[in-house]
Amino acid sequence: MKQRYGTPLGPTWFLGRAAYRRFMAREATAFAMAVFxxxxxxxxxxxxxxxxxxxQMIELAKHPISVFVHGLIFGAxxxxxxxxxxxxxxxMPMYVAEEKVPDFWAAIIMGYLPCVAVTTVVLWxxxxxxx
Amino acid sequence: xxxxxxxxxxxxxxxxxxxxxxxxxxPAFVVISGYVLxxxxxxxxxxxxxxxxxxxxxxxxxxxxxxxxxAFTFFHVAHRIRHVVNDLGWRHxxxxxxxxxxxxxxxxxxxAAWLLLTLPSVAQ
Numbered sequence: 001m002k003q004r005y006g007t008p009l010g011p012t013w014f015l016g017r018a019a020y021r022r023f024m025a026r027e028a029t030a031f032a033m034a035v036f037x038x039x040x041x042x043x044x045x046x047x048x049x050x051x052x053x054x055x056q057m058i059e060l061a062k063h064p065i066s067v068f069v070h071g072l073i074f075g076a077x078x079x080x081x082x083x084x085x086x087x088x089x090x091x092m093p094m095y096v097a098e099e100k101v102p103d104f105w106a107a108i109i110m111g112y113l114p115c116v117a118v119t120t121v122v123l124w125x126x127x128x129x130x131x
Numbered sequence: 132x133x134x135x136x137x138x139x140x141x142x143x144x145x146x147x148x149x150x151x152x153x154x155x156x157x158p159a160f161v162v163i164s165g166y167v168l169x170x171x172x173x174x175x176x177x178x179x180x181x182x183x184x185x186x187x188x189x190x191x192x193x194x195x196x197x198x199x200x201x202a203f204t205f206f207h208v209a210h211r212i213r214h215v216v217n218d219l220g221w222r223h224x225x226x227x228x229x230x231x232x233x234x235x236x237x238x239x240x241x242x243a244a245w246l247l248l249t250l251p252s253v254a255q
Contacts, residue, residue: 011219017255027218030211033153038206044165044197047188050255051181058213061169070165077161083152095162106187115155125187126167 026083032076035069085111141209142233149207152200160200178254185254194247202240209236 012021030053046057060066101109171180187193213225213232221228 008220009224012248014218021148024215024218025216027211030208033157033204034212036164036209037201037208040160040164040201040247041239042240044188044250048184048250048255049247050185054185058169061164063167065233067165067169070161074158074161077153077157080150081158084154097181111154111199115158118155119162119238122156123162125169126163126184 022060026079029080029083032073033080036073036077081111081115085115142206145203145206145236146210147207149205149210153204153207156200157204182254189250189252189254194250198240198247199242201243205236205239205243206233209233221224 014024033057043057045055061070085107089101089103089108092110094101094106094110156249168180188197209232213228216228217225
């Protein structure tokens, strides 16, 4: 394919290849995470305002649209976590006694296992005796 | 050959810290805010679920942790959105784009700091 110097790429350039599409899907997770951060700030504000405001926030969270959007955000966040953990050993190789740890195991040790531990502790703290 | 001076390394370091923290914590946070908390208070309409979550969040180590996760994740998403919009075609005069993205991240981090500092220690 011959392209003149300076020929602009259209905004759909990434659709042409699976690797480009995966790249764009990974980068697009940032938009979902931005929405979640704003939601988290609103939630924190309601928590500080007291029981009534917090109750209204939770009523909002029960709405099917909120449940659906949370589902989308959850998918995006999981994709972000998985791609991040898979990339970590490529950027930061891991060695044990001068031997390079295979990327698969390095991703599990540096990414997936700590994430499972963090998730367990956070969920335990919230679910503990809260019915 | 000369290179244009760039602050990319600084923004990348914030992006990277936010990438790690969000990858570790956000899956749990999304499950809690989207599923656990709404279902908790439907089972028990009293104050108990509110006081429980308030007790966790208002504990100072948790406030500091939440600030770290939220603030760095804001810089993470700001950096990615800046690059993605750049890649989708906004390739010239990118200063306003950077200003909106990183300015938004500063605003978000500042709001998180303010909300977490002013969160009452006793449930209201």
